[in-house]
Amino acid sequence: MKVERVVVVGAGMAGMHTVRTFREKGFEGEITLLGAEQHAPYDRPPLSKAVLRYRGADAIDDVSELAFAFDFEQAGVTLRFGERAAAWAPGAVTTAAGERLPYDALVVATGSEPVRLGFGETLRTYEDALRLRAAVGAGRALAIVGAGWIGAEVATAARAAGCAVVVHEAREHPLAAVFPPQVGAAMADWYRQAGADLRCSDPVTGPPPAAGHVLVAVGARPDTRWLGAAFHRARDGSLLTSEHLETNVPGVYAAGDVAAYRSLRYGGEHIRVEHWDNALRGPDTVVANVLEGVGAEVHDPVPYFWSEQFGRMVQYIGRHGATDRMVVRGRLSDPTWSVVWLDTLHRATAVLAVGRPRDLAQGRRLVGAGSVLDAARVADPGTPLVGATM
Secondary structure, rough: OOEEEOOOOOOHHHHHHHHHHHHHOOOOOOEEEEEOOOOOOOOOOHOOOOHHOHHHHHHOOOOHHEEEOOOOHHOEEEEEEOOOOEEEEOOOOOOOOEEEOOOOOEOOOOEEEEOOOOOOOOOHHHHHHHHHHHHHHHOOOOHHHHHHHHHHHHHHHHHHEEEEOOEEEEOOOOOOOOHHHHHHHHHHHHHHHHHHHHOOOOOOOOOOOOOEEEEOOOOOEOHHHHHHHOOEEEEOOOOOEEEOOOOOOEEEEEEEHHHEEEEOOOOEEOOOOHHEEEEHHHHHHHHHHHHHHOOHHHOOOOEEEEEEEOEEEEEEEOOOOOOOOOOOOOOOOOEEEEEEEEOOOOOOEEEEEEOOOHHHHHHHHHHHHOEEEOOHHHHOOOOOOOHHHH
16 A cells, blocks of 8 residues: 555654654655644653753753754644544544544554652653752752662752752662662662662652652653554553564554564564664664565664763663673772673673773674673773673
8 A cells, every 4th residue: 555644643752753764765745743742852861861950051941952953844744742642543543632633654652651659740741850850959858769760860960959869769779670789789879979868678659758859760651552452562561563663553653662572683572672772763664664665674773771870871782681691890889880791602692881981882783793702801891892702
């Protein structure tokens, strides 16, 4: 079927880049971009970083400062901001206002919704960030529920502003679902060095006492409930897609946080990557498969994410398993260090770099190639990672 009408639901990074790529690839048909927020698409990572930290002349005081540079009018894109998708049926999306939007190809890029606990606030939108900045700027005591990526970044900004910070983490150390205890213990020390009160193994069931402001940062769920029961989903609600990012419903694709894509790199397992880099790359695959036919391009990047916390740049590339060997480069108490994971065949599966961009850059190549490394040379922080190949 010839594609003449494209509907993109979700105006974040994945949705924005999908629209841009369709036009860059020469698609001349109708494109409608539907977004729940009133704003044009903007970059979200600064919400937990720059928006909270900057004051005075450097303050980000308008969401337009975060907006992606793209001329929607010149590109002939129909914009529907401040409107949610409410239902799906074959060939059409219905908005919350009851309007039916027909499509030949549908791209679901609705991202994730923060998990809510019935108290406190979450951080997802620009307005959320402004409310949090006001609390931080006023010096209010801050309680953060969750010591994940967002929790750490907000704690960083709040301590820099002089706020008292208490972080309640249900697991035994920060990012326990991602990193082993040794790494988590090193990250826990960052909180203490910054003067934040980190309380691990401390599940919270109600508003923390004596907190001037409460942020709930315990994760997010894919925003897919509006699609109904026709779609195959992973346990967390994300849409199961092929390696071409097509769902089980022909003509419907998913990109960004909502997609659990079949990864050929990882043995056909469906994986979900909730980070900016994945949302940037996915639309290239979607557009190629819509315009050239399913099978034209495969989505299978090496997962990558980054975070800025407590004066450190934290970067991770790859995907390590529970049985992979962890090799530390440097000491975890040092200002900079890195960790490399090796599988049973001594192939590099992942690299975590803290303030060591060279290790990350070289690790990206080695993990992508599945290079075999000598563990003893990897453990020497003075030896470049590329010099540890066998």
